[in-house]
Amino acid sequence: MADNTEATDSLSSTAGPTSPLGRLRDLRWVLLVALAAGALAALTYDVPPAAVAGALVLLVGVALITPRRATPVPSIAADEQRNQRRMWPGTGMKVTVDALPMPCFLVDGRGITRYVNAVARTRYAAVRPGDPVSFSLRAPSLLEAFDRVRTHGTAERIEWAEKVPTESWFEASIAPIHLPAANGSAKSGANPDFILVAIRDLTEQRRLERMRTDFVANASHELRTPLASLTGFIETLQGPARDDAVARERFLAIMLDQANRMRRLIDDILSLSRIELRAHVRPDTYVDLAEIVRHTIDALSPLARDMDLDIALEAPAGEILVQGDRDELIQVAENLIENALKYGSTGKRIEVAIEPGRPSGWCLAVRDYGEGIAPEHLPRLTERFYRVDVASSRSMKGTGLGLAIVKHILTRHRARLDIDSKPGEGARFAVTFPDQGAAADRGAGRPAG
Template sequence: MSDVVSSAAQTRVRRATGLRTRDFGVLLAIFATVLLLMLVTGATGPLEAIAGVLAAAAVSAAYFVGSAVISPPDAETDGVAASLPPSPAISVIPLKSLPLPAFEIDLDGRIVAFNAEAEDVLRLDGRVRPRASTVIRSPVLLSAIDDAVRTPSDTPAAVDVEVGPDETWRAYLSRPPQAERILVVLEDLSPLRRAARSRSDFIANASHELRTPLTALSGFIETMRGPAKDDPESWGRFLDIMAIEAERMSRLIADLLSLSRIESSEQVAPRDRISLRDILRAGASALEGFAEDRGIRLNVVVPAEPLHVIGNYDELIQVVENLVSNAIKYSRPGGTVTVTVGTASDTQQGRATAAQAWPESDRMTLIQTVARVGTSDPAVWLRVEDEGPGIEREHLPRLGERFYRTDQSRGGKITGTGLGLAIVKHIMAHHRGGMAVETRLGQGTAFGVWMPAAKPEAAAS
C-alpha cells in the first residue's frame, strides 16, 4: 500500500514541476519579445535590452523557486489524504441499501435517518426527527446510545434487546471518533432463539419417549434372566409385551426420521402434479384392515374428478393415513369414520368446508394458509370425521405439538408416538396449505386440511 501511495505522489510532483517550468518559459519568452520589439523600433538600445532580459530571467527564476518553497509536495501526506474516506459524519452507504432495520441518531438523541425496515420496527408513522427516548422502550438500548454519545469508539457495540417473551433483537451501535451520528443496525434473533429452544425441547422429549420402551425391554429381559429364568410358561406373555414395546420404539424412530426429512425440505415447494382422489383411495385402502379389527366402519366418499394438486405423493399419503388412523383409534366401537374431499373456489371456502361444517362446535385453526397463496385461487380440501368422545376446548391449541398425545384429552389409553399431527402440520406447511380441527364433546371430532389446487394443464403450459 505504501509503495502505491509513494508512486502516485511522485507522479503528482513531476506533473507540478513540469507545469511551473512551462509557466517560467512562457513568462520569459513574452518579456524577451517585448524587449525585442522595443529594440527594433529604436525605443531602447542593445545594452538596455540585454539588461532587461537578464532582469526578467532573474524575476522568473525567483518565482519558480519561491513557488516550490511555498507549496512543498509531501508525497506520503498527499497520497494518504487522497485515499482517506469521507468524513464519518456523512453516510457513505444509503440506509435503504441495508437489508436489516437501520437508523441514525444525532448527538442530541434524535432519529435523523432510517430505512423502511426500521420505520416498521420502530413504528415511526411518519414522525420527523423524533427523540430516540420516545420511540425506543428498551433501557438497555437507550443506555448504549448514551454511551456512544459520550464515548465514540472504532469498535461497534452490541446489545441484546428483549422485546417480549418470544422476541429478541440484537442492536449494533457504531460511532467512530469525529462522527456526528450514531448508526444503529437491528437484527432479529427471535427465529434463532425459537429454533434453538425447539431443538432442545425436541431432543429432551425424544430422549424421554425412547427411554420408556427401552426401560420396559430391559426390565423384562432382566426378569427373564433372573426371577423368571425357570418359568418358561411366563415367557410368552413377556415376549408379547416386549414385541409391543419394540414395535412402539420402531414407530417412534420412523416418525422422527419422517419429521426430520419433511422439515429439511419444507422450504422447497413440491413440483409433481398428482391426484388427491388417487391418494385418498390408496390411503384408505391401507387402513381398511385396521378399521375392521377395531369394529369401525370406514366411509370414504371418493369423487369422480381427479382433484389435481401440486404436491409430494408420499407426504400426502401420510396426511391421509395419519388423520384416518387417528380417527379410527378414537372412534367408539361400532362407530363410523367419514372421509370426504372436494374443491372450493378459494382457500377461505376450502377452510370453511373442511373445518366448519358442524353448528355449535369448538374450532381451532392449527396452521394458516401462507400469505403468498392468492385468496382467489381454487383450493382442494379434505375432511376426516370420527365419532369419538371429542376434545375439550382448552386442549385444542396444543394439538399438533410434538409428542402431545390426544388421548390425554380424549380419555382412554391410545398407543401412539404423539408425532402424527405434527407431521401433518409440517406437510401442509410444505404444500402451502392449512389445517384446522372441529370438535363436539361426546359426539366426535373432525380434522380438515386444504391446499391450493393445481392449475389446468393447458393454462400451466
Template sequence: MLRAIAVAVLAIGIILVALVEAPIPAVALTAVTGVTILLLLWPRSSRDSVAPSAPEPPMADARAPIEAISDPLLIVAGSRVEQANAAARKLFGAHVVGEDVRVAIRHPAATDRLAARQATADQEPIELAGIGGRDNRWQMHVADLAGDRALVHLVDRSEGHAAERMRVDFVANASHELRTPLAAILGYVETLDDDAAAEAGTRKRFLRIIRDEAWRMQRLVEDLMSLSRIEAEKFRAPETAVDLAGLAKEVHATIRDAADPRSCDVAIAIDEGLPLVAGDRAQLSQLLHNLVGNAMKYGRPGTPVTIRASRGPGAMVRLSVEDQGDGIAPEHLPRLTERFYRVAPSRSRSLGGTGLGLAIVKHIVERHRGRLDIRSTPGEGTIVNALLPIAPLSSNRNATVTGPA
C-alpha cells in the same frame, strides 16, 4: 468531527430500521449506537453555545431519533424518566415520562442496576422476567450519558426463552415416553428370567407385552426422527407438483386393505378438477395417514371416517378428515398440536398413540406454507382441515423464507 460521525451512524441505523421489515438485533444496535453517541455529545455542544453557568437544556433533539428505534428506550435523568420512545410507552404506559424509573419498570433487578450504574463501568446487561406479561423475558442494557443521565435499552428475548423452554420440555417428555415402555420391557424380562418354570401361557403373555412395548418404542423413535427431518426442512418450501386427489385415493385404498377392523369405515369424497398443489408427496401422505389414524382411533365404532379434498379459499386446496367421535372440549383445541400433548393420556397410550401425530401434521402444513384448522364439537366429532397452496401460485414461495421466525 465526532458529532458528524454520530449523525452518520444514526442516519444509517434509522434507514436500516425503515427498510428491514423485522429489524434484526444488529440493525437495532446500529441505530441505538448512533443515539448513544449523539446523546453523549449533546451536552458538549450545548456548553459551546451557552454560558458555563446556564442550566443544561432538555434533550428534546433526542426524541425523534429514539422514536425510530423499535426496541423500548428510556432516557433517565437522575431517577426520573425524561424521555421514552413509542415502544417504551406501549410497554410501560403513556404516563411513563416524568415517573420515577423504579416505579415505571417495577423490577428489583432493574432498580439495583440503575442505582449502581455510576459505581461500576461496562456492566453486563441483566435479564428481567415478567415485564408486560408473565412469560415475557427482557434483556436490559444501560449506557451512561453525560451528567446524571442514562440510556436504558430493553431487548425482547421472550421468543428465545419460549423456544428454550419448549426444548427442555421436549427432551423431558421424550425421555419419559421412552422410559415408560423400557421399564415395562425390563420388568417382564426380569420376571421371565427369575421364573424359568413359568407356564407356557404366562410366558407367551409376557412376551406379547414385551413385543408391544418394543413396537411402541419403535413408533416413538420413528416419529421423533420424522419430526426432526420436517423441522430441518421447514425453511425450504416444497415445489414439486402433487396430485392431491390421486394421493388421497391411494391412501384410502391402502387403509381399506389394512387389517384394522375400523378400515372399512373410511370413506372418501373428492371434488372433480382439483388443481395440483406444491408439495412433498411423502410428507403429505404421512399427514393424511396420521389424520385418518387419529380419526379411526377416537371415532365411535361403526361411524364413518371421511377423507375430503376440495377447493379452498383463494389459491388453496382443502384436505380434510372428519370423524363422528366423542369430540374434544374447546379448552384442549389450542394445544392439540403441541408435542406429547394428550387430551386423555391413558386412553391415547392404550390405543398406541405417541403424542406426536398432530405435531407432525402441523409442521408438515407449515413447511407447505399452508394453514391447519381443527374444529370439534363434544359429542359430535372432529374435523381437521389442512389448506395447501396450489402449485402454479407457489413456485416463488422460497424467496420469502429467510430464516427462523
C-alpha cells in the same frame, strides 16, 4: 446506477490574461521600477540613454515570453466527485461484498442503503438502494446496534430472533468503513463513510441444538414406561416364572408390544426432529394432492376393514396441484385419516373431501362421527405427547406425536390446520393450502372465486 470511480483531488490552473497588453498590465509595477532605476542611472552615472532604452526593451521582451506560474484554484468538479465517492461505494468495494456468501448491505452514514449483494437481493427482495436501511431490516436490536456503530465508529455483533413467518434466528456483524482522506491518510472514529451490515442465518444451527435437547427430554420421558415394563417382565421370567410356560408366552407378547411402542416413539421423535430442522425452508415443487389422498386411503383400507369402517372420498376430477413435499403430505394425510379411524370408530364412517378453500386455495378435510373432543382440549391437540385420554391413546398404539408432526409439516408448507369438534358429534380436521398462482400457469385445477 452507474459506478462512480474514485477520483483524486485536482487543481485547475488559470493563467490570467494571455495577451501582451494583459501581461504588461500585470507587470506594470515591475516595469515602472525598472524605468525609474534606468533614469536614475542615466542622470547619476552618465549612462547613455540608448543603453537604458535597450535594457528596458530587453526586460519587456523577457516578461512577455516567460511562462507564468499556474495559480492553484480548487476544482468544483473534484469536490463533486469526492462527495459522490462518499455517497456511493466504488467498484472494488462492491466486488468484495458480492464475494461474501451471506446477505450484506452497504449503508452510508445517514442510514441510506447504497448497495446490496446478490445473496441479500434474494433473501430481502424488497430492498432497493436509495431506501433507508430500516425499510428492509426492522429488527429493533439491529437498528439500535447500527446507530451505535454510526455514532461511535466501533464494530458490533448482535443476535436476534424472529417469530414470523416461522421462528428463525440471525446474527449480524456491523462494521464501519472509513475512506482514505485526500492526503492518503487513514481515518477512524465516529461518522464513518459507509457501514457494512453482514447477516448470518443461525436457524438451522439453533434448530439442531433444540432437536438434540428435545430428543433427550422426550425420549427419557416417554421411553421410561416401556423400559420399566420390559425390565420387570424380564426379571419375572428369570425368577418366579422361569418354568411357567403360560406366563412366559403372555409376558413375551407384552414385551414385544412394549418394544414396538418404543420403536414407534423413536421413529416419530426422529421424524419430528427432521421436519423441525427444515421448517423454515418452503418446498419448491408441485404435487397432486388428489393422488396423495387416494394413495393414502388405499394404504389404510385394510385397517378400515378390520375396524368395520367405510372411507368416502369426494374430490374434483383431474389434478389438484399444491406446492409441497410429497412424502411429508402423505404423512399428513396418513395421520389425519388414521386418527379418524382410531378415535371415530363408533361412527362407522369417515368422510374425506378435497374442496375449494376459503377465501382461496384448496382444503383437505377429514371428518369422523365418533365421540368428539371437548372444547378445552382443542387448543392443545397439536402439542407433543398431549393426549385427551392417555389410556385410550396407548391402547390405540398412539405415540402422542401424530398431530405435532402434522402441525410442523403444515408450518413448512405455509398451510393452516383448523379443528372443529363437539362431544358426541365427531370431529373435523381441515387443512387449507394457500392459493398457488403458479399452479394455474402449469395447467392445474384451481377453485373458482
